[in-house]
Amino acid sequence: MKKVQISVRRLVEFVQRSGSIDSRMTSSDRALEGTKIHQLLQKEAGEEYVAEVRLNIDRVVDGVAFSLDGRADGIINEQMIDEIKTTETPMEEITEDFRPLHWAQLICYGFMLAEKSDLAEVTLQLTYYQVTDKEVKQFQRVMSREEMSTFVDDLLSKYAIWAKAAAAWEMKRNKTIQELTFPYDSYRNGQRELAIAVYRTVSSEESLFCEAPTGIGKTMSTLFPGVKAMGEGKTDKLFYFTAKTITRQVAEDALDEMRRKGLAARSVTITAKDKICFLDERKCEPDHCQFARGYYDRLNEALFDMLQSEEAITRPVVEGYARKYTLCPFELSLDVALFCDVIVCDYNYLFDPVVYLKRFFAEGPGKYTFLVDEVHNLVDRARSMYSATLRKSLVMQVKRGLDKKLNKRILNSVNAMNKEMIAVNKKLTDLGETIYVEKEKMADWNDAVLKFTFVAKEWLPQNTQSESQADVLELYFESLRYLAIAEFYDERYVTQITSCRGDLDIKQLCLDPAFLLSEKLKLGSSSVLFSATLRPIDYYTNVLGGEKDTSRMMFASPFKQKNMHLLVADYISTKYQMRETSLEAVVDALYALASGKTGNYLFFFPSFLYLQNVYDLFNEKYPDVRVRKQETAMDEEQREHFLGEFQAGNEETLVGFCVLGGVFSEGIDLRGERLIGAAIVGVGLAQLNHESDLIKDYYNKTIGRGFDYAYQIPGMNKVLQAVGRVIRGESDRGVVLLIEERFSADRYRALFPAHWNHAKTVKSTQEISREVNGFWQNS
Template identity: 35%
Template sequence: MSESFRYRVAVRALCDFTAREGDLDHRFTPSPSAREGIAGHALVASRRGEGYEAEVPLSGCYAGLVVSGRADGYDPVANRLEEVKTHRGDLSRMAANHRALHWAQVRVYGALLCAERDLESVSLSLVYLEIATGRETLLTEEWTASELSEFFVSQCRHFLAWAERESGHREQRDDALRHLAFPHAGFRPGQRELAEGVYKAAATRRCLLTQAPTGIGKTIGTLFPLLTAMPRQGLDRMAFLTMKTPGRRLALDALARLGAGRYDNVAKHETTVLPLRVLELVARSKACEHPDKACHGEACPLAAGFYDRLPAAREAAVSRGWLDREALREVAVEHAICPYYLGQELARWCDVTVGDVNHYFDAGAMLHGLAQANGWRLAVLVDEAHNLVERARGMYSAELDQRRVNRLHRSAPPALRRPLGRLVRQWQTLVREACQPSGGEEESQERPVYRVLDGLPDKLVGSLQQTAASITDHLSEHPAGTDPELQELLFEVLAFCRLADTFGQHSLCDLARHGRGHAVLGIRNLVPADFLAPRFAAAHSTVLFSATLSPGHYHRDLLGLPENTVWQEVASPFTANQLDVRIRDDISTRLRDRAASVAPVVAELSRQYRASPGHYLAFFSSFAYLEAVLERFRETQPAIPAWSQCRGMTEADRDAFLARFQPGGQGIGFAVLGGAFAEGIDLPGDRLIGAFIATLGLPPFDSFNEALKARLQERFGRGDEYAYRIPGLIKVVQAAGRVIRGPQDRGTLVLMDDRFARRDIQASLPAWWQVALRRRYGS
């Protein structure tokens, strides 16, 4: 082995590789959140005596392998090194292989400490802190420095062959990426400008907001420059994050065009494959082979002996290199292990991860956790980034349903009846007080009521915390035969309480009563910036791209992007003569005018269709409005084919809707603005020749949105703009973008609402549009 060989690994990653064995077991759950873990570590440190050292940085080297990390705490007086682990419930439920992993970590830290401080021996302690009660359990061992050194060497030797392979892979990968060629003869108009902006963002460690039009090839235009930047900027990993499944497919197709693929294809003389490990992450529900079984060895055959079979599966997976959903499942089935958790493991070892935005931005995001734990220089690409504001709001929101609590209280085991009973009474008190009219007379229990509360209902939150502790204890004592709904309530309560701990001006608390005994309590995030800002700061560079990211200040403010974030707008390659844009400013689609608008909207649809037959999409603000127009349209225009988006469409239903748009066909598809067919679909050529948009896209003027407006006004001074106008126009421009998909496309866009004629609205529309007013459908 070369003495110059250098490979760095974190203590946790080393032990995860060398010390895990036996079954996959998630019964000792739910684990505390990252925030609760940090608070727990701080609590333990605060209880120790003077001179106690917290977060002790340690590192050491064996045969060119550099191992480093931070030990949780060291007491020099007692000569005791501590590894702190937070947990919930009965500690005896912890699987033995979890405990073995914890001991391995503290022993490696002990070896590093003894070597660094020239100690002859040390006490090693595992400190288990029960997060609900604050109770500590200490397990202690005495070790000599020589014993710990032997243990450290054994772990390093176990890992060294893999480390050498990883180092060799990194060299091959970086060398190939230095010579990576663009896969087409030339760049499309605007694509080079986009690529240059992405590369500069990586080179300067900045965030980039780039608005680039549909049709220029944004996916490959962002992947290519960032891949070429990886060796030059020392990037360890890249994440391509999407909002929907089709976005993942586009990214994987682009990576394949750039040369990524199965390594073993080289042996078959099919092609020369770029030495780039690509992993597709999918949701657990879609990857699970046994959805009817629990995730532990006694229930699921793919969890039994998972860690014993993992090394061979991991070896086979990285030998392939290309690990989309199908390939990952093939490896998992071949080695009889869970494909979902195999994917979680391989996220440690793959160069490019393609997944959902939740994998980096939500509270317990795996990719963010791995990057932090391993010190990665991670670059992030976010596709369709105009959706990130709403997606992030959802990540940091939670709600509880009174009906579930009432139902479980009636069927609860004896040990839970008292805490659930207290919770039921707190619910009743909250609903009674929150829903009482200002005059003092209680409203009808059957009448729907919505209230934005002044703050958190502290008494109910306290009761929720007590209930969570009681349910956790019960599940600890009765792990078999657990009521799934009881466990689901526990997860919901814990999620709610975690957000309650961080409640502030970025969120509000509301109560919606739908009838007697049916109220929903929610914590709704309004400004995700406070949660997302640390994620942007942690990444080496983040590029957010979409066709609709204007105005830039809206996304900077609401997402918490750094002040040095760069704004880039790529000029559209399309020209005004490709899209005939007309405004019907004699039509109002406001709620009060909606019934009167049906007839002129139907007349405009039929007039345009008869003037230029082909495929069209017509977008409306709601299903109710859509259905009213569709009914009148079918009555008056039976000869024109029409089909409609419906509530709760399955994936097969959505595919059938889009299948109607065949080349050379004719008809009008009715859809809801902001829904499944308003963005992310591609109908080039004559598969779609026009669109009608009968709404300004504004969110409803209800109590929630008015509260959102007030909060955004208070924080940014742009309440109406941020709560209503910008989100609405983003939906409009996205839907309109379905019409022109390439340089040869021609089409028509009809905007039906008088507000589209306002100067401030037209100033927010794409600059390449040339808008004409059409005040009467016959003019």
């Protein structure tokens, strides 16, 4: 008999949830407001109050062995159990039956205490703390052990049908995994070694940082050993995290490949709420959205249907069932994920402190394996996820929209925020600056923001028809995020205040996300963080939460070195102050590269402005060459059209002008003749800016490598990614031209991969032409 472990919270929510999804009722995070209030009430309760008590019981119901666990807020005199709930609901609306789920949770804890301490009855105390008015209301019930036993067994009996289905599925899944062989006839160079390393990492519950160049087949090399380890009970679930839709598709394809070899495994792909929402205007409220109204009343029937019929639960599958049962597709994908073996999703569902998957991670670590793809993208994403901004313009927008007579309480809270912003702005004016940096947390400002969230939480459900509701809701969510980030604020943060074009931004800027990322990685039992470009690997280990003893592996490119002719034009400087004078030399060098053979080329530039300048002169000097350029804001259809022009067999040369670090410099797969060459203009450094300088100063103080960490290494990674577009398969051949004198400097050569050691320096346009022509003739 397999033991099913489940928390009290998850059991109660799964069995007893009902009604609608309503974004207005979204609670601010317990870590934000709840923990401090819990601690305050627990402290005030006196010496007889024992806080935060872990409880668990084993129970066999309907042939299922359950292990039920949870943490009670408090036990008083060893025979009364206390459950504390924070709420913004007005006190007069809080009755004894205000939230049945709260009593259900409390009864479970009461029964667990009765079993543990052999009590005939237990006093159950439900404590509500109204955060706006700071009032407390308590309700008590006395229940016998038998009454609580019946209640808990009824909950477990309702869950047992799902537990049995899950156990039967797991037996079937594991049998197919044991029989599963590697889905291809042979391993590519490095692929077997990577797969073995991943399997060992999962088995030993450790972490691995890995550079696996294009061509190794890193998606299959990580998923296949992860699946094999799952079949042996070494992990319960695989999470495949990535930043791009195209990479999620590759993960889906790898799973399908294993299914063709006999694997039975359920996977779900989680698509962002804004992308998958069926409505033109996303408003997650029952009055506005039929898919939110009564969601939980229809959910379990849909889940049962889906789990009986589907294994690869991709976006179209989710949308199909969501329409069939009139359910929110986003929430449906999250709910079905609880029953899936592999979850494919964006980074933010683990790392983001606001939108992470609370269903899995809110209650502490699980036996999960995290496979984090294209992890070089996580550095900037992490800083963004752990930073938060509030703008004066949004505060003023809310203020102007509120009726002074009808909305006095919320208007006062908005005015308090505005008053703090005026004081901050005056400080800037007195200093004669447009940017000011505060090292410490801004306590008065944060307090004003917190008070606004309390009032707004109460105001929003009562003012659904107000014209200001959308603005208040936006400021409410932005404020919740700001306060969530404030909980992490320490020496790795600064507050940057910026005055620009009549607006004022207050930003909590995360300089170093490593510690926060490492804490998130601890929510799983093992993790593999990998990318085609991850050098220097010590840098990525440091900034992405690795430890000194974390395993690191770097694999050589599986492709023949001679297939890529790499040239370094170090006779040209593209430094910002030299761009005007070197413009013609750059254009001539690019033309020399593209003249060697008719085909498709991509040229990459550090900014749109520089791209435009080169593009204009190139068109003027060489009007016969067919050119296309990346625009500043291209939607998915425009991007597809751009890439669609790069076809094998084009009768004339096509050159695409793109931005380094943009959508076309990584993640795209133009195989064979679809792309035969690329040029990278510059070393990828971001323009000097205030935020990067703050990061530079931080790393100068902590490890003495500020410029490297803030500018050079991130810039060089963009170069490596762009070069990686050219050779995508074993038979691909192509030319790459690096234009910039700094590419010959030792500090940049040290960042070249080993398979670039054949790079040839060229000193003129004529040399470029000679080298390119020679390469293609020899090919």
